[in-house]
Amino acid sequence: MSEPMERRACITGIGQSQIGRRIGRDPLDLTLDACIAAIEDAGLTRDQIDGITTYPGAMGGAPGFTGAGVTEVQDALRLKLSWYTGALEQPGQLGAVVNACMAVACGLADHVLCFRSVWEATAQGSGKRSGIGLPSGGGGGGFRPSGTMEWSLPFRAYSAANWIALSAQRHFHEFGTTREQLAGIALNARRNAALNPNAIYRDPMSLDDYLAARMISTPLCLFDCDVPCDGATAMIVSRREVAGDLRRRPIGVEAVGTAIRGRPSWDQWDDLTTMALRDAGAMMWERTDLTPADVDVAELYDGFSFITLAWLEALGFCEKGEGGPFVEGGTRIALDGDLPLNTNGGQLSGGRLHGFGFLHEACVQLWGEGGERQVGGDPEVAVAAAGGGPLGGCLLLTGPR
Amino acid sequence: MSEAPEKPFRLLPRVTPTNEHFWRGGREGELRFLRCGPCREYVHPPAPRCPACLSKDLAPAAVSGLGTVHTFTLNHQQWVPSADHPYAIAVVALDEQSDLRLMSNVVHCPADSVHIGMRVRVVFENHDDDVWFPLFEPVDGAAQ
Numbered sequence: 001m002s003e004p005m006e007r008r009a010c011i012t013g014i015g016q017s018q019i020g021r022r023i024g025r026d027p028l029d030l031t032l033d034a035c036i037a038a039i040e041d042a043g044l045t046r047d048q049i050d051g052i053t054t055y056p057g058a059m060g061g062a063p064g065f066t067g068a069g070v071t072e073v074q075d076a077l078r079l080k081l082s083w084y085t086g087a088l089e090q091p092g093q094l095g096a097v098v099n100a101c102m103a104v105a106c107g108l109a110d111h112v113l114c115f116r117s118v119w120e121a122t123a124q125g126s127g128k129r130s131g132i133g134l135p136s137g138g139g140g141g142g143f144r145p146s147g148t149m150e151w152s153l154p155f156r157a158y159s160a161a162n163w164i165a166l167s168a169q170r171h172f173h174e175f176g177t178t179r180e181q182l183a184g185i186a187l188n189a190r191r192n193a194a195l196n197p198n199a200i201y202r203d204p205m206s207l208d209d210y211l212a213a214r215m216i217s218t219p220l221c222l223f224d225c226d227v228p229c230d231g232a233t234a235m236i237v238s239r240r241e242v243a244g245d246l247r248r249r250p251i252g253v254e255a256v257g258t259a260i261r262g263r264p265s266w267d268q269w270d271d272l273t274t275m276a277l278r279d280a281g282a283m284m285w286e287r288t289d290l291t292p293a294d295v296d297v298a299e300l301y302d303g304f305s306f307i308t309l310a311w312l313e314a315l316g317f318c319e320k321g322e323g324g325p326f327v328e329g330g331t332r333i334a335l336d337g338d339l340p341l342n343t344n345g346g347q348l349s350g351g352r353l354h355g356f357g358f359l360h361e362a363c364v365q366l367w368g369e370g371g372e373r374q375v376g377g378d379p380e381v382a383v384a385a386a387g388g389g390p391l392g393g394c395l396l397l398t399g400p401r
Numbered sequence: 402m403s404e405a406p407e408k409p410f411r412l413l414p415r416v417t418p419t420n421e422h423f424w425r426g427g428r429e430g431e432l433r434f435l436r437c438g439p440c441r442e443y444v445h446p447p448a449p450r451c452p453a454c455l456s457k458d459l460a461p462a463a464v465s466g467l468g469t470v471h472t473f474t475l476n477h478q479q480w481v482p483s484a485d486h487p488y489a490i491a492v493v494a495l496d497e498q499s500d501l502r503l504m505s506n507v508v509h510c511p512a513d514s515v516h517i518g519m520r521v522r523v524v525f526e527n528h529d530d531d532v533w534f535p536l537f538e539p540v541d542g543a544a545q
Contacts, residue, residue, distance in 0.1 A: 144415040151446055153412045154534060155505050157490045158480040165474035166492055166504075173472070173517045215477040215487070267492050267504045268445075272472060 004287045009101035010250035011397070012111070012238040013042025014363045019198050019231035019351050022125040027067030027230070031117040032076055034232035042236040043247025044111055049236075050082040051109030055096040055116050055355065057086025064123025067232060073115065083108040091258035091280060092301075092387025093355025094395060098256045100237035110242045116356035117232030124228055152266065161225055161304065163266040163389055165217040168306040171273040172219055174321065177309075179219055181324035183210040185305040185341075186223045186348050188330045193345025195335075195373035200227050200351040224305040229351030233360045249400035251366050254381070257284030257394040264390040273321075274314060275307075277385070280392035281314035284383075288396060292316040295396075296379030297365045298339055299358035302346040307388035312341075315383060315394065340365075340375045355386030362397055409483045413532050419447050422461035427525030427533025434501065436462035443501045464501075466523030468493040468537065471502060473515050489515040493537050509538035 015037025017030040039046055058069025070086040073079075083103045090096065093116060100112035145153040157163060171177050187210060193199035205223065213221040243250045257280035262270045269275060285291070292315060300311040309323035317339055318326040327333055333341035344350050344361040351357070362382040364370050385394035416424050423445075426433035435444040437451035438458035450457055473491035489507040494500075507515045508524065521537035528534065 143412065145412055146415045150414045150420070152504050154414050154532075155490060155536075156409065156411065156476065156481075156488060157504055159478070161478065162474055162476055162490055165476075166472045166490065169474055170472035170517070215475075217478060217490075218475040218487070220474075268500075268502060270500070272492070 004255060005105035006098075006101045006253040006256050006287075008105040008240050009237050009253045010240050010243050010399070011235055011253070011363055012243050012246050012248060012250050013038045013040070013044065013236040014360050015039070015041055015234045016198070016360060017117070017232040019200070019229055019353065021121045021200060021227075021229060023230045024122050025230065027117055027119040028072055028076060030119070030230060031068040031073060031115060031232045034117065034234040035073060035077065035113055035115055038113065038234035038236050041248070042111070042238070044236065046077050046079060049077075049079050049111050049113050051100065051103050051112035052079065052081060052084040052086070053096045053100045053103070053112055053114050054086040055090065055093045056088035059088060062123070064118060064120035064228070067117030067119050068115070073113070083112070091260065091393035092391040094359060094384065094386045094393040095258060097235070097237060097359060097395065098258055098393060101253055101256065104237055104239035107239075110239050112237045113234060114237055114356075115232060115234040116354055118352065118354050119230040120228035120352065121230050148265065159217070160389070161217045161220055164304040164306055165220045166267065167272040167275055167310070167389075168219055168304075171306070171309070174273060175324065177324035179211065179221070180207065181328040182219070182224065182305050182309065183207055184327035184330045184333065185302065185308045186210055188327070188333050189302065189342050189346040189348040189350070191330070192335065192343050192373055193349035195371070196344045196350060199345040199349055200229055201345070201349040220304060220306065223348070226303050226347035226352040227349070229353065231351060231353050233353050233356035235356070235359065235363065248367065251363055251400050252398040254290060254396040254398045255284045255287035256396075257281055257392075259283035260390065260392070266389045269390060273310070275310055275388055276390050276392040277307075277310050277314035277387070280385070280387070280394050281311070281316065284394050284396055285316065290381060290396065294381050295339065295383050296377070297343060297362065297375050297382045298341050299362045299382065299384045300342065301355060301358060301386040301388060302342060302348050303352070303388055305348060308342065308346070310388070311385050314392075315385065335373060335375055343370060343373050343375060358386055359384040359395065366397060366399055408526060408528065409485055409488070410481050411528060411534060413528060416532065423447065424532045426461070426463070427527065427535060430525065431463040432466045432523045432535050433461040433463050435459045443498045445501060445503065464495055464497045467540070468495040468521055470507065470515065470517055470519040470521060472517055473507065475512050475515070487512050491515065491537065493521060503535065506536045507538070508536045514539075
């Protein structure tokens with residue numbers, strides 16, 4: 001393979017808004033806070049931003065799922081763009097960042113602003129959303145699901161919690177995975193969140209607490225599900241040739257994974273225990289000489305704890321089916337373990353920033369700015385991955401240099 | 402975990418000429434999928450062409466309604482208020498073709514008796530004489 005396009009891209013700045021439960025702020029206001037912070041962090045001015053990308057962009061659907069689209073941010077900041085895109089149909093949330101890498105590598109833009117914002121906590125708290133986004137009025141208000149939802153909602157599988165539970169149960173069956181093992185991911189997230197002042201849930205949690213939590217959809221309990229929040233995350237992807245004089249030493253994008261080689265479906269995927277993460281992970285390693293053993297820190301999507309376990313297997317940190325023993329007890333994945341995992345508390349305890357939080361935290365760790373939760377030994381290689389079910393995308397980061 | 406006396410609330414799908422064979426096959430007691438004339442592949446969800454051979458020669462065909470629970474979950478959360486929690490959601494693999502799968506519910510047995518590998522057969526739940534939901538019950542009575 002010729003040099004992968006992503007080597008011509010780098011991350012030059014990151015930003016985040018206030019993060020919290022039901023903070024009740026205008027979602028565009030939160031989004032701009034994150035975007036402006038990222039631009040300033042890179043040492044850029046808004047006149048230099050010539051691209052935007054986001055997930056999922058402006059759309060209908062459940063209130064709170066998206067805080068702003070491309071055009072709102074462009075107009076609010078009066079940006080002069082050469083290229084932009086915002087879409088739901090791409091390789092997971094971080095597919096938007098891969099798009100930015102392509103744009104700068106192809107010369108369509110120099111500095112692309114990438115963002116994702118949510119206000120699900122406020123939306124749900126104000127009664128505008130009933131948790132599953134069904135129209136109000138009882139009885140579904142005449143709502144009739146179509147498209148992919150036609151094959152799940154009529155069978156009372158209303159939530160991604162149900163769809164992921166089906167995958168988790170199959171994994172438990174095939175490989176003997178247990179709730180005690182899965183707990184390792186939730187407990188690790190809570191331990192790390194205690195060291196992150198911006199995390200939502202920071203109180204200690206024990207294995208007994210986890211096992212006593214109410215069940216949501218077997219085998220997933222409450223603490224296997226992430227916590228809705230309000231907040232926005234942004235980063236700047238720059239073309240490497242124009243990144244040299246900026247404020248920070250850039251973080252390199254060594255490889256990306258975007259593949260989906262099975263049926264794009266929660267229930268029709270050929271191997272429910274892997275989900276689409278299998279293909280994204282495999283593709284990422286095909287594009288680099290680095291190996292899983294080179295990774296110093298892993299930030300892996302945990303919309304549900306089982307998804308993190310599946311990413312660990314998909315990315316080759318352990319053999320297929322060995323995710324349970326890998327995380328059991330949490331020693332291996334702790335901040336001082338072999339593979340520090342979800343160092344800011346993930347979405348389980350940190351808040352459901354929906355994918356971009358993992359990439360943000362990978363950059364924090366590589367820049368050595370994790371404060372109390374900083375991984376020791378000056379980490380040089382990090383992986384950030386997002387998505388579950390039929391969605392998956394991942395990036396391998398190096399640097400800074 | 403007794404069986405609810407009434408049918409639970411269900412969101413009804415939007416029935417169209419494309420999917421009517423599936424959602425209303427139960428009126429005649431049949432679980433129907435599109436099947437390819439030339440290569441005999443069953444196709445689900447419905448599509449305009451056979452994904453195996455790209456033929457447009459597809460027609461609804463009844464299957465036996467027998468299958469195996471490929472995976473399941475017992476839903477405890479009250480996404481929509483109802484009296485029969487927890488209830489079993491399952492992915493059922495039909496006997497006719499290894500990748501012919503359907504998300505559905507396993508009914509007429511205690512939820513905690515549902516397990517992977519359980520043999521099941523289709524049973525229909527009619528709502529409003531509009532949709533006949535294909536659900537599954539144990540082949541040999543309750544827990545096996």
